[in-house]
Amino acid sequence: MASETSGYDYIVVGAGSAGCVLAARLSEDAGTRVLLLEAGSREPLPAVATPRAWPTLTGSSMDWGDHTVVLDGIGRTEAWPRGRGLGGSSAINALAFVRGHRASHDAWVTAGAQGWGYDDLLPYFRRTENVKGGDPAVRGRNGPVSVWTSTSPHPLSQAAMDAARQVGHPIAADANSGLEEGFGWTELTVVDGKRQSAADAYLLPVLDRPNLDLVTDALVHRLVVDGGRCTGVQYSVGTRMVTAECGTEVVVAAGTVGTPQLLMLSGIGPQDHLRELGIDVVADLPGVGANLHDHPMTTVIYHSMQPLPPFLANGGAEVKGTVRSGPGAPWPDLQLFCAVVPMRTATLPGPEPGAGYTIAVSLMAPFSRGSVRLATAQAGAASVIDPRYYTDSRDLDAMAAGLRAARELGTAQAFDAWRGEEAQPGIDVQDDDALRGYLRRSLRSYHHYAGTCRIGVDDGAVVDTDLRVRGVEGLRVVDASVMPSPISANTNATVYAIAERAVDLLRS
Structure with a gap:
């Protein structure tokens, strides 16, 4: 492959719900260069816009098409759709915009995620949403995400x-x-009868910013780590290989499956598993890919x-x-x-x-925990997903x-x-x-996967309370994978709030 190099202040991997928020917010500063990488297409399928057509998107080109292993005690696999394309899963899900009960968020603090309780996240929930009605002390009025009943x-x-x-x-x-x-x-992400994805709400309105580059059909092969610091990413578009350099931070927002997969491909994860696949260990983090939970x-x-x-x-x-x-x-x-x-x-x-x-x-509060592991050291290969329901x-x-x-x-x-x-x-x-x-x-999956790069302070945590990957400088994770424990709701609204809070952490 041909290779080229370019430099940015921030690189965001994944244009799903979190990635769209990050790219839009970070590029508000005209002096900050942002690169957003997405494995899927720039153009959505026509069915994305039609709310009732969402079931047809499972198994489409906008779905990674994952399946679990044969489930213990159940004897079959289960489909695990997740979004591929601008907006990620917000472009193919069932459009529910649902917040969890405050106690399920406060349980994160008990689990070691100080600063991530209900009261901490409330300003970011409000920043996300545009709601008519409700108590303005807890509901947002001017956010990008318009909700409808x-x-x-x-x-x-x-x-x-x-x-x-x-x-x-x-x-x-x-x-x-x-x-x-x-x-x-139920509140739904519908505007004028059409779906509003994260791309619609956050990304598409700002794509003309000269300091924001979006590259689609981009398969990220690995994070570049030099001397304990993440300095960029290597990705391919067709036969062209690119090394994108980053002067400030790389943010991985590839989701509960994609994020631990990329970390492990880059040598960040449980060392025994990485060595089995011939991957050089950069940071031994046994929690990468563990703590998988779903509803x-x-x-x-x-x-x-x-x-x-x-x-x-x-x-x-x-x-x-x-x-x-x-x-x-x-x-x-x-x-x-x-x-x-x-x-x-x-x-x-x-x-x-x-x-x-x-x-x-x-x-909404399962005790069972599963894992995501690599099947091969090949970028783009399906992961081994075992939810252990x-x-x-x-x-x-x-x-x-x-x-x-x-x-x-x-x-x-x-x-x-x-x-x-x-x-x-x-x-x-x-x-x-x-x-x-x-x-x-x-058994059916509700498709609310989370937890594989959890926030915490113990040895099993992957990111600290500022979402920085432990043991690697210049690298953060921002998506549902950081949730320490399940929330009592569909996950998309909370992912928006996590990303909004992450922007403040990145700017601080």
Whole structure:
């Protein structure tokens, strides 16, 4: 390959949610040169703009197309879609903009992430968002991300809200304040009927800045580390190899899978694993790729007694609710929502789209932890992803409680006009053993991967509380991989806030 060299103040690897924030904010200073590298295409697929088309993006050119290993106790792999292209996963996800309960953020501080609790992140949540309504003390008014709730909710969504009231769940005045439990209308990243990705909100409006360079279709091969300091990156575009030099800092924002993969390819990670693959060890950090956590999901599926009207937004989940699996739960550790389609794994029978609907439940505080490891030392190769779902029995106990809560919601009077036979798990699945068996058969990922480069102060932490990679100067990580423990919500809104706070840390 031909090679060339260029110099920047900051290099950001990955134009996902965090990368778009970083590039836009850091380039506000006209005297600062910023390079943003993205492995995907500059041009999104047409389906990105249409909220209800998001399921078609899984497996597309805008998805890395990852799968887990064969899951222990489940016996199959699980698809792990993640965004590839401008906006990253914010361009292919289901558009939910959801904040976690404050207690799940404060748990980060308990885990050693001082300065990353709810009160610390609140100004950055507010800086991110443009919200109409809500308490201005906790909600933003002028941020780049405009959020929307459906003004004409699907009749099943209205039924879900009514059912929540009927079975005694609290109705939150603002489910995104981080201060309430219960059910509320879901905020979605939709503007004038179209998806607003991180690229739409942050990056595209500033791409004409002369101090900001965006390179797409750029596969980053490794970070360049010289004398214990990260001085740049090597990447290729087609057959052209480029060494980009950085005078201030390199920021890796490649996501929960991509970030530990790049660190390990660069010799930063667990030394035994790196040596097995013939990679020279730059920094022995055993926590790289460890602490992987995701929100597992299961579903209760009903046949519909009448034809289901078409949906206009994101296919349901216009109402979400948080509940506790039991009195010992540290925060609302279960999320429930109603989807207009029958969400089932391909291995289970059930109604086809248009003939059934779903009450979904996901565990927001799983104890199980997995890992991301390299399969080869080749850049761009798929990683070995092992989430180890349900390997901690407490997760099965909580999810069994969640199934019962989903059934209670689904059998409320508000659904009487819609509810036909229970297709999954089926009325014969009642006792604890049967419920646990169904949980394994029906497992789905909620695609909320996090934790593989966690913040902390112990030997297993990858970054310190300023997001600096331990043992390597001039290198930070800014994305969902730094989350020490799960949050009680979809992850995208929190990634925006992490990135906004990271900008202040980089400037300080």
